[in-house]
Amino acid sequence: xNKITQRYVDILSDAGFKAVFGDQRNRDALTDLLNAMLPDDxxxxxxxxxxxxxxxxxxxxxxxxxxxxxxxxxxxxFIVEMQCYKQEYFFRRxxxxxxxxxxxxxxxxxxxxxxNIPPVYFIGLINCSTFGDRSDPRRKDRFISEYTFRExxxxxxxxxxxxxxxxxxxxxxxxxxxxxxxxxxxxxxxKHIGELAERPDRLDQKVFEKFFRACEIARFDNExxxxxxxxxxxxxxQINIINTxxxxxxxxxxxxxxSEERTNIAKAMKSMGMDAETIIKATGLSETEVAEL
Numbered sequence: 001x002n003k004i005t006q007r008y009v010d011i012l013s014d015a016g017f018k019a020v021f022g023d024q025r026n027r028d029a030l031t032d033l034l035n036a037m038l039p040d041d042x043x044x045x046x047x048x049x050x051x052x053x054x055x056x057x058x059x060x061x062x063x064x065x066x067x068x069x070x071x072x073x074x075x076x077x078f079i080v081e082m083q084c085y086k087q088e089y090f091f092r093r094x095x096x097x098x099x100x101x102x103x104x105x106x107x108x109x110x111x112x113x114x115x116n117i118p119p120v121y122f123i124g125l126i127n128c129s130t131f132g133d134r135s136d137p138r139r140k141d142r143f144i145s146e147y148t149f150r151e152x153x154x155x156x157x158x159x160x161x162x163x164x165x166x167x168x169x170x171x172x173x174x175x176x177x178x179x180x181x182x183x184x185x186x187x188x189x190x191k192h193i194g195e196l197a198e199r200p201d202r203l204d205q206k207v208f209e210k211f212f213r214a215c216e217i218a219r220f221d222n223e224x225x226x227x228x229x230x231x232x233x234x235x236x237x238q239i240n241i242i243n244t245x246x247x248x249x250x251x252x253x254x255x256x257x258x259s260e261e262r263t264n265i266a267k268a269m270k271s272m273g274m275d276a277e278t279i280i281k282a283t284g285l286s287e288t289e290v291a292e293l
Contacts, residue, residue: 005271006194006195006217007196007197007198007216007217007218008193008194008196008212008215008216008217009193009194009215009217009228009232010193010194010232011190011193011194011215012082012084012125012127012169012190012191012194013082013084013194013232013235013236014067014082014084014231014235015228015231015232015234015235016194016215016228016232017067017068017082017125018067018231019220019224019227019228019231020214020215021033021068021080022067022068023214024049025214026210026214027047027049027070028210029207029210029211029214030047030068030070030080031044031045031046031047032207032210032211033186033190033211034047034078034080034121034123036182036183036186036207037123037144037165037167037183037186038121038123038165039146042121044072044073044076044078045072045073046072046073047070047071047072047073047078048070048071048072049068049069049070050069050070050071050077051069052065052066052067052068052069053065053066054066054097054100054101054104064097066079066080066081066097067079067080067081067082068080068081069101071118075118076118076119076120076121076160077101077102077105077118077119077120077121078120078121078123079097079098079101079120079121079122079123080123080124080125081094081097081122081123081124081125082125082127083124083125083126083127083128083130084127084128084235085128086128086129086130087130090130090131091130091131091164094122094124094164095162095164097122098120098122098162098163098164099120099162101120102117102119102120102161102162105117105118105120117161119160119161119162119163120161120162120163121163121165122162122163122164122165123165123166123167124164124165124166124167125167125169125190126166126167126168126169126170127169127170127191128170129170131166131168134168134171143167143168143169143171143172143187144165144166144167144168144183145165145166145168146163146164146165147163147164147165148161148162148163148164149161149162167187167190169187169190169191172184172187172188172191174187174188176188176200176202176203177202179202182205182207185202185203185205185208188203189203189208189211189212193211193212193215199212222274222278225269225274226269226274226282229265229268229269230265233261233264233265233268234261262283262284262285263283263285263289263293265282265283266279266282266283266285266289266290266293267293269282269283270290270293276290276291
């Protein structure tokens with residue numbers, strides 16, 4: 001299926017993730033997703049969106065932005081990150097993000113004389129081979145992994161502090177009829193929604209009805225559609241632009257990449273039924289160029 005004319009967003013892209021879960025109107029769908037990843041005794045009832053910026057992240061004072069950050073009804077912090085491309089030291093970066101958010105809670109507690117620091121849960125949705133060797137047979141059917149502070153032999157956790165939970169969707173290869181648990185069904189939906197023409201009958205639970213509605217591109221207004229298309233094409237073409245620049249020279253390559261990106265955005269807008277005037281204003285293409293698409 002052509003990615004531009006697909007019915008549902010590709011949620012395993014930065015653009016799709018931001019378009020759906022970055023929209024506070026879809027907080028119920030996000031809550032359902034988190035509860036599918038969290039242990040049974042740590043479910044969340046209600047989420048409040050929080051700032052995604054962590055100020056003073058580096059020694060020079062530079063800030064960093066998370067994909068998504070929310071606070072539960074009991075004060076727990078939830079960080080949700082989508083990782084689509086392999087990145088060196090990814091696990092360490094996740095630990096650092098969670099630790100920085102935990103530290104901000106510790107600083108607030110120190111100022112008030114209390115150290116009842118809210119726990120931090122980092123949920124990573126992984127769609128790349130970022131953890132290296134996973135050939136251990138014990139991992140065969142384990143796609144969700146959890147890391148926290150535990151006593152080495154007794155495996156007990158003295159207190160809730162920092163938890164890192166990863167859903168390795170790149171390793172999830174079950175067919176829908178093999179998915180029995182709610183978590184398996186979520187993994188399938190996340191991985192395949194961009195390829196589907198409609199919601200499958202086996203995903204008839206209310207949580208998936210909400211999720212599929214949130215991901216349906218036709219329900220976006222024109223501004224949301226345009227932003228999603230721009231973000232999606234920019235993300236998809238970024239590596240190609242860099243490679244082109246390396247082969248043809250930096251200036252020539254980048255300009256070619258930008259031109260191709262404008263054309264792709266215009267094609268996507270046209271396939272969504274947007275008028276020529278809107279396309280021309282958004283992309284800078286001429287009337288003739290738009291007509292020839």
